[in-house]
Amino acid sequence: MMKNMIVSLLLVCGVFSVDADEVKSVMEGDSVTLHTDLTVIQTSDVIRWRFGEGESRDLLVDIANNNISYNGPFKDRLHADIQTGDLTITNMRIKHSGPYEVQISRATTTYKRFRVNVTVAPSVISAGDVKSVTEGDSVTLHTDVQTQRDDLILWRFGDDGVLIAKHDKEDNKSSIYDADGRFRNRLKLDPHTGSLIITNTKTTDTGLYRLKISSNRDTKYKTFSVSVSVGRKACWESFLRTGRICSTLHCGSITHCMKSCLSDISLWMKDHHLQLNLAKTELLLIPSDPESHHNLSIQKPGSGDR
Template identity: 65%
Template structure:
């Protein structure tokens, strides 16, 4: 780092020019007044009066770039052309705000140009026209990740904004290894997260008010990329239990329309009794769960048949001591040879769904449904309905 003191900023020069630029953009400090000759030399410096640092020197057509000891200008500086020696600062940050000076040595004397650069926050409006719009749909209450799907460089500045007003949501500076979440209006209330590695935006427990346009700008010393996401939030609709209840209700109405009064009363009483047998079971992922048959003792000729999503996964014949399990589930399923209950070990989220059991023999036929509904990435909920 080359540091010089005092005299430069005390020299006679043109009026200082003020330049404003948005964080993440590039700015050009123009030296347009004089065309440089091959014998001329131009030096660009940065710093406040009393301590300035040489950034770039161009002499005889040769350009030499220097840098601060902290590397704040690394790979950011570029001479626009050899005719003017104008300086470009790419992917600018707040730390680049300050005074810049060009010292131009001609054969007949020396001239100076000064610039006061003010770096503002990332732009409030990110142009959606510069990128394709990707549609994303999510059920209310679920989480959604807006993926950058681009390789971010170590000097990247990642900015997320929301809505037509360009509300700042999140900003990540890979160069300084810093990320910030902004929610001044409290709209998201601790429901936003920025992935430190990819810059993707995660919204948890989505609400209907989260629907709208999300705009992303990724600036680096190489280029600037834009992405836009149109997020729609769906009504989650009825739960599995509610759907089952509606189906039962419809079946009861149909039965009532075609049956005599005695049958109607019988079916209603039976339905009420069935509802009282509904069990809700919550099991932690990787634990085991037992789906009970609720049979005191199996008869010798009883046949137990368990199915999942209308596919038979386990069968048991007490008389012949036969037990068969679908090959892919052999290590995790077991049928109790005394009760016929189904044991599922090492439970997984994909095990969620509708289970059916049928118990049949020469003297009886009994079947009921056992409904397993997932409760999130780490839990499964089991809602057992006896039919």
């Protein structure tokens, strides 16, 4: 009876998780190295790296007789140091979070355990492209790559680097994130390149977009500064309503806004075989806000008059 109780106790204890000797935190798409703390592997040493818990653990690396064999579901991103047995895992994903264990067999067998936490990568600032579009148009932010089977593409927006899109080629899955409802189903990802497409642009889409491409080979970064301006018609109508169009809708100075509208009027009249008599033309601005005052100096199209 006592013997059966001891065996049962050992079996139960074997399924419990053991505290990690080291905890590693790494960003999604980056690499991590787990150290055996060995200086040199001896010929008779046997080193095995495993991932997971209990009976479902995967054997990742087997080092014996100076030979290395890689196994498991993500063997293509594994690299073991033949001198020390250290394990490097490249291009990490969230799904690679969890317990790792190295078994070192010499005269005796020792174990070292790690807990690896893979978190969503933060924003990274670098020089990039500038895109200027008119509200309502579409704009494409190009990755300039053909995605490979292990690429992870992350798109972020704004100073806080909020994640807005993710393209995981390895899992053949694309995801769009729009927690604050800013884009409202206006974001798309090109399935072949991972380029970000913004349709029916709004002035609120103006800002910094950050791209990160991670693979087993390297990690690339790129940023885009996108400026969305209102069209001339919206600029003119909003100015007449508020007298403060340009400061709020990013259409430039009031002078520039008025010049654009006058230019449109002149072109329309010309197309309809009409001519504007500049000597008898006055421009009256009556904004709805009586406190709004503007000192304008606008040259009429085709004239030196002001």
